[in-house]
Amino acid sequence: MRIVIEDVLTVTMNDRNEIDTLTIIIEGEKISALARSSEKQTYNKRNDDCIISGKNRLAIPGLINGHIHSDITLARGLGDGLTLYEQDNDSFVSRKKWFHIELDREARYYSKLLQYAEALKGGTTFICDVPFWHYGDDLLSPFINTGIKGAVVLDYRKDFQTGALIEENEYFDTADKLRKNGFIPIVEGPAEEGFDRELLRMLKARADELDTFIQMHLAETIWRIKIIKEKFGRTSIRFLHEEEFLTTRVIGSHGVYIDDEELTILKDAGARIINCPTAEMKIADGIAPVTKFFEHSIPTGIGTDGALWNDSADMFSEMKNLMLLQRVTNGASSLDAGSCLYSATMGGAKVFGLEKELGSIETGKRACIVLIDYKKPHLVPLYHGKLSNILQIITSCVRASDVDTVVVDGKVVVENDKLNTIDENQLVRKCQEMGVKRFGNFH
């Protein structure tokens, strides 16, 4: 059976940045054809086609959330008013406590379900998750149960709090299982305070063996840059470059403190960046040189980061915050709405080496499509003709809650604002109960 989205105003994000009214035909996991309503192109209807009306809807490619820590979603709203350093070293959310007692295995599992459910309902179809605790099957089942796709960053530590290492066999078995189920295993690299030549060599070899990426929190804060300068006498990017660690495999998260010479190093190495502007504002990390990432053609995506650092996984507000934060220091014309949508779609796809599969609505690509109901007071007037305001409306006005249909690899996972894969009411009830029980009386 095919899914046919009829006559929908579509922001394709193809390399010609086409916006047009299309009929999108989906067969299996892929987009099999696009018919242009504007040119009266038709398609051969079949009796068993599943028709989705495009009336009053806007279609965009599934969003790619490039950085999230989903196993602490139950900590939403906590740790507020603190920098990352203060959270880590001098607060009740510090690593020493780190919700270790409150967030048991069951709570972490539901944290993930909650995060993925929120992400899907807000139009995210691919998520790169960075867990703090490693439980083999628990990494995979929330993906499969909710229907979201993505990558999992595998820490070399079994447990973020104690620092105990994962057995190598278990590590590779988990990576293998993820890959066999269609997910990307990614090697976790240390943040600056964990830099160690031997560890970096081991992780690089591990990524080579798995033929995959290495994700690391890179140049996020001044205190981390200070640590690396004191330890090795140079900044993290220069150090990694001299150690021959920086390659096309490296995905640096945040990338706030990067100077012009380092931008050239990153570009020449082919490294990639995931920026998280909301988190970087909330915990006062600073402002990343995102416009320069674009100027240097460094593949750049965006992520919402985890609950402690953003509270929300709304990729539309992430796009808006990316745009506004850059304009604060670089001027009103420094970053346009289209570039922000690009970073949440094709930019993210490029970061994860998936530009041939995801990031745009094109024939032959995986059918990851988001429909937005735009007949609402905060989204009209919306038009595309002599003038077009569509990209600005998407970046500045659309909210996650305006998404009403989400197709992931040809499956309708969100329909009329409801998840088809899991019982959303039950999940919300369970997480509310768990949150109150675990944190409601916490001092």
Ligand SMILES: [Zn+2]
């Ligand atoms: Zn992070």
